[in-house]
Amino acid sequence: MSKLRLLFIKEAQAAYISHLDLMRTFQRCFPRTELEIKHTQGYHPHPIISIVLPLPVGQSSECELLDFEVTQQSDGSGIAEKLNTGMPAGIRVLECYEVTRPVRELYALQADVTLEYDNGVPAGAAEAIHGLLHRESLIIEKRTKRKELAEVDIAPMILDAAVTEGENALHIDLKVQAQNPGLNPQLIEKAIARELPELMPDFIRVRRKRVLDAEGKDFR
Amino acid sequence: MDKRLERILPRVQKPARYTGGEYNAVMKDKAQVDTRVAFCFPDTYEIGMSNLGMRILYGVMNEMDGVWCERVFAPWGDMEEEMRKNNIPLFGLESGDSITNFDIVAFSVGYEMAFPAILNMLDLANIPLHASEREGLTPLVIAGGTAMYNAEPMADFIDIVSLGEGEYVTVELIELHRKARREGWSKHEFLVAASKIKGLYVPSLYDIKYHDDGTIEEIIPLEDAPIQVQKRIVEDMDKSYFPVKTIVPSTEIVQDRVTLELFRGCIRGCRFCQAGYVYRPVRNRGKDLCLEYCIDSCNDSGYQEVTLSSLSTSDYPPLTELCDDLENFCAERHVNLSLPSLRADNFSMELMQRLAKGRKTGLTFAPEAGSQRLRDVINKNVTLDDLLQSCRTAFAGGYSTVKLYFMLGLPTETDEDVLAIADVAARVMHAWRESAQNKQRGIRITVSTSYFVPKPHTAFQWEPQITREEYERRVKLLREAITTKTVTYNWHDGETSFLEAVLARGDRKLGKVLETAWRKGAHLDTWDDYFSLARWEEAFEECGVDPAFYAYRQRERSEVMPWAMIDSGVHTGYLWRERNKAFEGVTTPDCRTNCNACGANCLVGGKCDV
Known part of the structure; x- marks a missing residue:
């Protein structure tokens, strides 16, 4: 099991994608990575992913962070490239790596x-x-x-x-x-x-x- | 991105609808493009992007060399206001370019109430509304879709109507238009040539003569245009284009999933159903191809839900086998299959329970009429026993929400039939008492009624709609008959359905009314947020048109219908026989049991794929 973090750009048209829609967009791209995202337990399981500091609609960013957990062991290498094959214009994943610092240090x-x-x-x-x-x-x-x-x-x-x-x-x-x-x-x-x-x-x-x-x- | 657009987007709701840039949106190099197509859907992004036909034709057109097809949707009111205020004409989502000077502006029209939105979109694009005002070859304004099986109310505004399935005819039309532009034809020369292509109806090449009483005396084709234009179909579904690599919206739409089309047409023959008649004959897509498309589309889009789509999915012959074949893939990839509509029979119930895999969302059935007598009239061959048996199975399996859909105002309906709806609901509740596992959870039954709109090309095309007052009386009657608190009763507002009935069977005299109503503010009348009957009433008054003439009048068999130049493949004689059988309460077997000789088999060379 690994905790991974993505660093990504959100700009141009993608600046208008809302927080919830952005989560859905990432969820749809994860199957491309062959990683198994950890899901919540319960009646309606949903993938455990969280955007560290949600960006207000209309703003752009070159330093967005998204955390997620996978059931496999992974250091995140190769993941960014695979995710980028399914992204809308204006979103580009720059890096994927194991989480070392807790969000509270931001x-x-x-x-x-x-x-x-x-x-x-x-x-x-x-x-x-x-x-x-x-x-x-x-x-x-x-x-x-x-x-x-x-x-x-x-x-x-x-x-x-x-x-x-x-x-x-x-x-x-x-x-x-x-x-x-x-x-x-x-x-x-x-x-x-x-x-x-x-x-x-x-x-x-x-x-x-x-x-x-x-x-x-x-x-x- | 356009700077002016950037300024207004922060002020509108759901701005992601207006930006494009979605995964799989087709971008092309303008230097390599000689034909720009604006593919317009006269409703919002969320509705239009949910339309499979739109996705198919978008793919078909963009596969053509030199053709760039872009999507255009109707802006919501706030966006429209900002666009008008800032002089931003309607633009294509892919390029952001204004569509004013595009070569072809095509509308996909599934619903009569979208007619005013077409006028509004033309206006927002700074394109003259009337076909006669557009003198050049471009922009050519074309339209297709189910609502175009009677295009007469829109005849003043549309250059060419494409009938039936557009996969092939759209390509032929674009090629002809390209040739016309290259060779410098006049618009008239082009239209005459287009009218020779099967499936293309050119309204301006038909003169309509009226009797003094307002009915049609004669439809006169000009320039050797065909007396009847027959719709086009894709004969072999295995060769029909399927949009495996399709646009994945970045914002939630109504049908936010993979839509897998299993077959076209319907074997059932419900007499009120326009789709059931005009999509004939039945053509199945091969099971293995469906399997392949399903897996490839899920892999490409990342969607985890697939709708097995058709007019009546449980009638797909290899449905069980297809679900068997998909089982492993779905389990591995956490993909859920869903059925758009359920027939109340055992087969459907078993299948539904299997697909739901323990997730118990509500159940929806559409018995359409409350009494067996009336169900026989409309040829909805579902019995109360089937329905109750299905409900018992569902309740025993833990379901606790049922929605039941009915129509009020069907031909021959009596008060007894109306009250029978309340009885159906009561019996469903009784079935729950008998078979529910866990009564603590309670039961919720929702009964919804709509106001029947007789549609062209159906067995009921000659019949009057009941009056709005009568509809409201029947709603009240039913409302008072439903006494239990567990049954919620919803009814459609009668105003929209009345107007729908006027437009559905309207003639060219309604063009003026449409334009007047649009000028008074009818811009997006598919939405209750914007619809106002008062505007339309004023428009009818000013144009001297009586809406009751279209909605409430009984037509004779001999009357020339406004859409008589349109041939759906089903013989009018067959529709009339079905109409008479309806009044006798005699049912017609489905096409699989017995061919009833409707005529649609001629479209596939004699034998349907039932």
Whole structure:
């Protein structure tokens, strides 16, 4: 029996595949590997697979992780290639390896957040947004699981932010806390809407670049 | 991905429906392609991707050199609104290109209520609605599918209708179109040439003359178009294309599994059933080929569920052997087989229990009518004893949910027949009391009734639909007769079925009504979320068309039906004999027991594969 982990890219069209649909997509590809996925016991057995940090629909990522258990002994070699023969466009498995680190050691994620301004970046926007992301406290309104609106301070979850200006866009190299609690980088949109409404971009694009441990090294 | 699309996708529900990129979606190099086909399904992605016919023809067309067939579905309301607001025309899922300038725009139409969605999709694609406004060879708008056995309400909008099974005729049509484009034919020259191909009906080459009372006086073919266009079929199912490498959607669809087509046609001869008549004759696919297709499709797609599909799967002669042969593969690969419909007989029950392997989902039966008398009228040769015996077996095996489907408003139906439905439910409940293993779990019986819609090319094509008021009265009658809490009664809303009855047997005068209703907002009327009868009532009023003329009128045997130029292979005389036998309450044996000379055997050179 082995516990294996996949590192994969999810981008382009695949960015719109929801979490549940993504699980189904992987389940359908596993028979190609000739590995026997471990199933839950009980009346409706289902395969034990879990996506470590589900990616919000619409965002892309080059560092997604998926854990699964197989009944055989395997170090994961050759698995990525076999899975890739059945994947939709935009999903590509980079590696498959035995799990050595528990998920709780995953501490931060680094994302490229692009703020697109179709009519040019407003003057002073880079500085203003840099300032915003470095405030002591940054309150946004967020829907809780009970569907109520609650005020949340996201400042403690923003670990680092560097803003650079590009053509009709600002690029934020954003490092946020990944879990317990984690911050969805998209939510800085709400902070901008609330604090700097005149700097609201026309579109926000988010791409996960790295997942990190507490030391700032790649979590694998 | 298109930037404008990227902007709107975060705002719509289930955006994965609009992105393409699924496993096995066919991508081609545009430089190697001279024919772009938009294969449109006038309903949502989840419905359209569940359609086997669509998958077959997608494969057939993309196997042609130089042809790139892409899929197009109707956007849900939120997406449509965003597309219109942002000036994004309807696009093909594979390339993302707008279909406005494609060579061929083809619609697969299985259901009359999808007609307005066709108009809406043409409009979203910036393609002129009327065939007469499209002067060039491209885009050529064609349509096929069961609802096109009476294409008359759509005649103003469609250039060519493809009748029957499309595997061969679609290829012939594309080749002819390619030749016409190469040689610079006029659209008219092309249409005349197309009308000479068997199975292709060109509505604009037929003049319709009406009597003063609104019925048809004469259908006049022009330019030597055939008086009757006969449907096409694939004679040998072993040679018919099967989409082994088929698209696996990245988002859940309605039929999210492998669909293995065992045979076409049906031996049963239920008199109300359009599919049962127009898919004749019965043609079986060889068992070993089915086995091979099943294994290969599961291996390629990774699906773990297979539907053994046909109009009446338990009538597939080597069904037991096929299941035996599949047993090992299914066990090894954790693949479940399912049957789409169950006949209430012992054979089906045994098979179902074997396939279910302990997983006890609900059971569904469709007795269609409550009394034996009425079941004989419609030739649904199932007895109450069969049904109860099947239920007893199921209850003894631990099942505790049964769904029963019926129709209200069948010809000759009386209040007694309606009340008999309640009696069937009561007896099923009694059968449970007698035979259930574990009564603590209780029993749930669901009775559903639909509002009978007489369809063209059936034995009931001459009959009136009962009025909506009468339908509602019968629903009430039945509702009051079902008293136990264990029986849940669901009934279809009468408004949709009424409109369906109008469109199903409509003529060309309905083209105007369709267009008017579409302009008033009928965009996706297959969905209750969007359907509104009020819109249609206004459209009928404005166009001076009386819907009752189409839905509620008794036709004479001598009347020229709007679809008289369409030949399904079954003789009208046979349908009329079946109609008369229905009124006498006389049943007709199935095709395996006795050939009843319906005429469809001529399509396969005289002898059916029963």
